[in-house]
Amino acid sequence: MTYNIMIVEDEPELISLYKMAIEEAGDYKVVESAVDGEEAIEKFKNTEKKIDLIIMDQRIPAKKGIEVTKEIMKIDPEVKVLFASADSLAKFEAKTLGVVGFLQKPFEMYMLTSIIREVLEPQKIISEEEIAIDRGQKYSLEPGYSYLIKEEKPFVAFDIFVDQVTHGNRGLCITRQHPSKVRVNYGLKRTPILWFSQTGAENSIDPSNISKLVHTIRNFVKENKGSVVLLDGVEYLKLQNDFNLVMKYLNMINDIIMAEEAKLILPVNPKTLTENEMAYMEREMKVFGEYGML
DSSP: OEEEEEEOOOOOHHHHHHHHHHHSSSEEEEEEESSSSHHHHHHHHHOOSOEEEEOOSSSSSSHHOOOHHHHHHHHTTTTEEEEEEGGGGGGHHHHHHHHHHHSSSOHHHHHHHHHHHHHHHHOOOOOOOOOOOOSSSSSOTTTHHHHHHESSTHHHHHHHHHHHHEEETOEEEESOOOOHHHHHHHSSSOOEEEEOOOSOOOEEEEEEHHHHHHHHHHHHHHHHOOEEEEEEEEHHHHHHHHHHHHHHHHHHHHHHHHHHTTTEEEEOOGGGSSSSHHHHHHHHSETGGGGOOO
């Protein structure tokens, strides 16, 4: 498979440099480029090729990179955008838009290609069925739904998740807790566990990169039909991002869960959210324990 990339950069020399480095790094093809904001929007609208990733500069003529990104995301809300800019002041706003990364100029080309590889070819998560428990299933979850569990500590959420994966459902656990402690505390031997962390450790997800989180969940549930995902750490996501951005991506995850007939378990500490924030989450998901849901 060849991935199509678009470069938005007002310096032709940099476009050529990026193009050479990108196309030498793997199955990547630079199919479009633009030197100003208006041209970028027009080319994105009219291209016949599916753009897998856009490399975006901030300081470009006609329209700045942030504005171009907003316009392009209206056309395709799921487009991946990687900022490559010397304008550090744009980093926060770019992050609120959900870009996949922000490279501060100047940078080495290997940094660009490594992020591209991580975004377009994420590490495949190996899923195995958990060791079955010889007792009746305690909880019944309906496929295609996201379950909101309101609790200060995610004990019920993990109890539900363990019950699901030990009764024939393949699962993915994404948590703020360290994976080794999760395996010991809940007896998970085979289930993949990803850690919310900014350490860059193996099997970790940076909480500021919510776009990667969405792609990881999408890939997993597509490859494992009827699977269950435990997403423990919404409070941590909120600390690292704007709440509206977090909800935007949680809605995307909710849509993926519905489309793939998967199940999402989402524990949340009510004390960490405002009344309006909690009400919004309750409106978008099933609240576990209400209306006789067990």
